Amino acid sequence: MRVTIKDIAKEADVSITTVSRVLNNKPDVGDDTRAKILKIIEEMNYNPNSVARGLVMQKTHTIGLIIPDISNPFFPQIVRAVEDKAQQLGYSVILFNTDNHLERERKAVELFKSKQIDGLIVSLSLGNEEILKNLKASNYPVVQIDRSVLDHIYPLVSIDNIKSAYQMVEYLIKKGHKKIAHLSGDLNTTTARDRLSGYKKALKDYKIEIKKDYIIEGDYTQDSAYKATQNLLGLKSPPTAVFAANDLSAAGVYKALFEADLKIPADMAVAGHDDINLASLLKPELTTMRQPKYEMGERAVSVLLKMIDDEDAEIEDQILNTDLIIRESV
Amino acid sequence: MRVTIKDIAKEADVSITTVSRVLNNKPDVGDDTRAKILKIIEEMNYNPNSVARGLVMQKTHTIGLIIPDISNPFFPQIVRAVEDKAQQLGYSVILFNTDNHLERERKAVELFKSKQIDGLIVSLSLGNEEILKNLKASNYPVVQIDRSVLDHIYPLVSIDNIKSAYQMVEYLIKKGHKKIAHLSGDLNTTTARDRLSGYKKALKDYKIEIKKDYIIEGDYTQDSAYKATQNLLGLKSPPTAVFAANDLSAAGVYKALFEADLKIPADMAVAGHDDINLASLLKPELTTMRQPKYEMGERAVSVLLKMIDDEDAEIEDQILNTDLIIRESV
DNA sequence: TTGAAAGCGCTAACAT
DNA sequence: ATGTTAGCGCTTTCAA
Numbered sequence: 001m002r003v004t005i006k007d008i009a010k011e012a013d014v015s016i017t018t019v020s021r022v023l024n025n026k027p028d029v030g031d032d033t034r035a036k037i038l039k040i041i042e043e044m045n046y047n048p049n050s051v052a053r054g055l056v057m058q059k060t061h062t063i064g065l066i067i068p069d070i071s072n073p074f075f076p077q078i079v080r081a082v083e084d085k086a087q088q089l090g091y092s093v094i095l096f097n098t099d100n101h102l103e104r105e106r107k108a109v110e111l112f113k114s115k116q117i118d119g120l121i122v123s124l125s126l127g128n129e130e131i132l133k134n135l136k137a138s139n140y141p142v143v144q145i146d147r148s149v150l151d152h153i154y155p156l157v158s159i160d161n162i163k164s165a166y167q168m169v170e171y172l173i174k175k176g177h178k179k180i181a182h183l184s185g186d187l188n189t190t191t192a193r194d195r196l197s198g199y200k201k202a203l204k205d206y207k208i209e210i211k212k213d214y215i216i217e218g219d220y221t222q223d224s225a226y227k228a229t230q231n232l233l234g235l236k237s238p239p240t241a242v243f244a245a246n247d248l249s250a251a252g253v254y255k256a257l258f259e260a261d262l263k264i265p266a267d268m269a270v271a272g273h274d275d276i277n278l279a280s281l282l283k284p285e286l287t288t289m290r291q292p293k294y295e296m297g298e299r300a301v302s303v304l305l306k307m308i309d310d311e312d313a314e315i316e317d318q319i320l321n322t323d324l325i326i327r328e329s330v
Numbered sequence: 331m332r333v334t335i336k337d338i339a340k341e342a343d344v345s346i347t348t349v350s351r352v353l354n355n356k357p358d359v360g361d362d363t364r365a366k367i368l369k370i371i372e373e374m375n376y377n378p379n380s381v382a383r384g385l386v387m388q389k390t391h392t393i394g395l396i397i398p399d400i401s402n403p404f405f406p407q408i409v410r411a412v413e414d415k416a417q418q419l420g421y422s423v424i425l426f427n428t429d430n431h432l433e434r435e436r437k438a439v440e441l442f443k444s445k446q447i448d449g450l451i452v453s454l455s456l457g458n459e460e461i462l463k464n465l466k467a468s469n470y471p472v473v474q475i476d477r478s479v480l481d482h483i484y485p486l487v488s489i490d491n492i493k494s495a496y497q498m499v500e501y502l503i504k505k506g507h508k509k510i511a512h513l514s515g516d517l518n519t520t521t522a523r524d525r526l527s528g529y530k531k532a533l534k535d536y537k538i539e540i541k542k543d544y545i546i547e548g549d550y551t552q553d554s555a556y557k558a559t560q561n562l563l564g565l566k567s568p569p570t571a572v573f574a575a576n577d578l579s580a581a582g583v584y585k586a587l588f589e590a591d592l593k594i595p596a597d598m599a600v601a602g603h604d605d606i607n608l609a610s611l612l613k614p615e616l617t618t619m620r621q622p623k624y625e626m627g628e629r630a631v632s633v634l635l636k637m638i639d640d641e642d643a644e645i646e647d648q649i650l651n652t653d654l655i656i657r658e659s660v
Numbered sequence: 661t662t663g664a665a666a667g668c669g670c671t672a673a674c675a676t
Numbered sequence: 677a678t679g680t681t682a683g684c685g686c687t688t689t690c691a692a
Contacts, residue, residue: 002468004669015679020671030677051384051446052669056684060381062424062445070413071406073607080401083427092441094392094422097413111422115392116381138332251611258613277403281581283588283613334685345663350687358661382685386668 003046011044012037023048054116062092063304064112066122068100072220073248073276074293078145081297082121089305091118100125100188109135119304124149126188141307145300147190155307157300157318161191164289164322165198168271169243171287173206175330177241177269181214183228183253185245192220195245195273214239218249225252233260241269241330247276250286250329269330284328292320333374341374342367353378384446392422393634394442396452398430402550403578403606404623408475411627412451419635421448430455430518439465449634454479456518471637475630477520485637487630487648491521494619494652495528498601499573501617503536505660507571507599511544513558513583515575522550525575525603544569548579555582563590571599571660577606580616580659599660614658622650 005023009016014033021029022037029037040046054060065082067075079095086093094117098104105128112120119141124131132150135142144156172180182199185192196215203210213235218224225244229252232238244250250272254264262268264284272279275290299318306313335353339346344363351359352367359367370376384390395412397405409425416423424447428434435458442450449471454461462480465472474486502510512529515522526545533540543565548554555574559582562568574580580602584594592598594614602609605620629648636643 006669016670017672017680018678021678024671028677033677047440047444049385049446049669050444051381051390052684053671054381054684055379055385055669055686056671058684069410070400071410073403073406076401076403076406079425080399080427083400083425087426092424092426092445095409095413095425096417096422097410110377114377114380115422116379254611278608278611281584281608281612336685346686347663347688348661351662354687360661363661379685382668383687384668385670385685386687388668 002049003044004049005046008037008040008044008046011040058116060116060118061090062094062115062117063301064094064096064108064115064117064120066096066098066105066108066112066120066124068123068125069097070095073278074246074274074291077293078297078300081294082301085298085301089301091301091305098124100186102128106131113140119143119308121145121300121304123147126190139311141304143300143304143307145296149190155303155315155317157296157303158191158320159291159296159322160319161194162198162201164273164291165195165243166202167198167322167324168273168289169199169202170206171324171326172241172243172269172271172330173202173208175241175269177239178208179214179237179239179241180208181216181232181239181242183216183218183225183242183244183249185218185220185249187217192245199243218245220246220249222248222252222255225249226256227252229253229256230260233262239268241265241271243271243273245273247272247274247279247286247288250288251278251282254282264329271330275325279325280327282329287327287330288325290323290325292322295320332379333376334379335376338367338370338374338376341370388446390446390448391420392424392445392447393631394424394426394438394445394447394450396426396428396435396438396442396450396454398453398455399427400425403608404576404604407623408627408630411624412631415628415631419631421631421635428454430516432458436461443470449473449638451475451630451634453477456520469641471634473630473634473637475626479520485633485645485647487626487633487650488521489621489626489650489652491524492528492531494603494621495525495573496532497528497652497654498603498619499529499532500536501654501656502571502573502599502601502660503532503538505571505599507569508538509544509567509569509571510538511546511562511569511572513546513548513555513572513574513579515548515550515579517547522575529573548575550576550579552578552582552585555579556586557582559583559586560590563592569598571595571601573601573603575603577602577604577609577616577618580618581608581612584612594659601660605655609655610657612659617657617660618655620653620655622652625650 005016005019009019022034083093096108123146129150136153142154148156184196216228253270272286272288275288279286279288335346335349339349352364413423426438453476459480466483472484478486514526546558583600602616602618605618609616609618
């Protein structure tokens with residue numbers, strides 16, 4: 001049996017209240033008593049039970065993190081940042097992967113509520129607005145990260161995807177490209193939609209016709225990009241550049257291009273988005289937009305804890321900047 | 331205020347005991363009563379408080395996962411597998427990154443004990459044997475994953491690193507190489523030590539001299555491998571092949587080689603280990619040993635839950651097979 | 661088939 | 677400065 005506060009109290013010949021006091025660094029305990037208790041705690045290797053504590057305090061010092069997939073290289077850095085920051089502030093984080101599956105997202109939230117999690121950081125699919133509304137109704141602290149499913153209900157920590165995509169396409173244009181294709185991400189996400197908008201906007205601003213053939217809907221995976229590129233290559237008039245919605249897709253583009261014996265960027269320029277670790281390891285190195293992933297994770301935790309500590313702290317969205325990272329692929 | 335079992339009881343005009351019974355699918359509840367309670371639970375959107383439940387049951391249905399760094403590409407798949415399997419079996423997982431820092435490892439264990447975690451999956455540094463001994467003393471369920479710090483105390487889920495390295499070096503030899511260097515991983519880990527042993531063993535078996543100059547201690551990072559390769563290149567008699575302790579290091583080798591205008595594998599063959607996602611994306615594609623990362627994660631959970639469910643289940647180490655993945659770099 | 665009561669390990673009024 | 681008591685939300689004897 002584990003040693004409890006009772007055991008300490010008995011051993012020290014005081015009440016458990018007194019022990020509780022020294023445990024929580026409260027005043028009103030005699031120096032000698034405190035010392036004695038501390039000593040016994042040490043000796044008996046006592047560890048307070050946070051479940052019991054959580055029950056009475058209505059606080060678990062645990063937060064939930066709901067993401068699509070930790071094995072997608074975009075997320076590990078975010079998760080690392082969240083865990084680092086949380087740990088630093090005395091919180092633990094429970095991870096949950098959903099694969100953008102509505103049902104699993106719902107299950108995750110259910111689970112977290114039952115576990116009395118203090119707050120939630122989520123990256124949900126569009127279509128689950130209702131889930132957030134319910135959470136909001138019970139005044140549950142939540143912050144959205146990367147993508148938003150519902151504006152002005154819960155704060156979002158992300159980037160300006162429209163602007164970011166715009167900047168990349170603009171760069172492509174300035175490099176002399178007029179025939180620019182876009183391989184979109186999963187259009188059930190706001191990020192993919194916004195990047196597509198940014199792409200269109202840039203073309204429009206530079207008076208370049210938006211061709212349907214040049215826009216292929218994908219899902220952020222290497223594989224979908226690989227196939228899409230093959231399609232592109234089959235066109236009567238193939239593009240000279242492709243802007244992939246994320247770096248993983250860009251890798252898929254590379255693969256298709258290599259197989260067709262095409263040179264990057266001579267035969268076709270390719271640009272990515274996110275600047276995951278992989279980007280600088282590809283040959284040629286990938287030109288891409290860098291997202292401040294680590295910082296996003298940190299901010300999300302900061303914002304969440306602010307909401308936890310102050311119920312009605314009104315918190316604004318945190319929109320961070322991206323950077324154009326020029327390498328060799330454009 | 332959240333709705334509790336009391337509210338349901340009052341609303342249904344029964345005792346909380348009865349509500350608890352239906353919550354836990356116990357028999358001895360009238361069909362009508364059960365139906366009525368179920369309906370009210372639904373209506374009031376009641377969610378049992380698992381903290382309270384955890385306190386009385388002495389079980390939190392939560393496990394801890396201690397790893398060096400989720401942003402090291404070796405780990406996400408393992409974490410994903412652990413989370414998937416745990417979720418599937420009704421458990422949540424709390425993640426903790428330690429960067430192989432002894433102090434943080436200790437802190438993590440402390441935290442998890444206090445949180446009344448049901449079991450632990452750990453990937454610890456050598457030097458923290460004591461921590462596991464203590465855990466064992468309190469009969470805490472633990473499984474080691476990837477690396478072992480203490481044999482025969484807690485089961486290990488991993489691969490045979492000696493054999494795996496041996497196989498790769500043997501392949502290099504059969505490809506005609508005699509001057510083979512090894513860039514080791516962090517020698518505070520058993521994996522790095524074992525891979526080094528396997529390398530030496532293969533050379534010995536094939537009567538190839540083991541040259542000190544050809545063995546450079548690294549730490550599994552791209553950067554250390556980059557520098558090590560530059561050293562290698564400066565030798566009077568540089569190797570014709572290098573076996574990097576992991577794929578990330580291999581990427582570092584690539585970088586140094588490209589900078590020196592050397593061709594892979596013509597000028598220098600390079601082999602990796604692990605087969606992370608990156609390996610097939612490098613140019614030339616990396617020849618490496620594949621670890622069954624996802625399966626390791628799953629097994630770890632299975633073994634752990636077996637230990638949780640049956641205190642004195644004697645469980646053996648799970649040593650999985652690796653596969654030589656021949657691509658273009660050798 | 662149902663309920664009353666004790667207790668899981670802790671914190672927090674409220675006494676003294 | 678210290679102790680008594682109630683109670684957090686639940687499960688589980690034990691009794692009816």
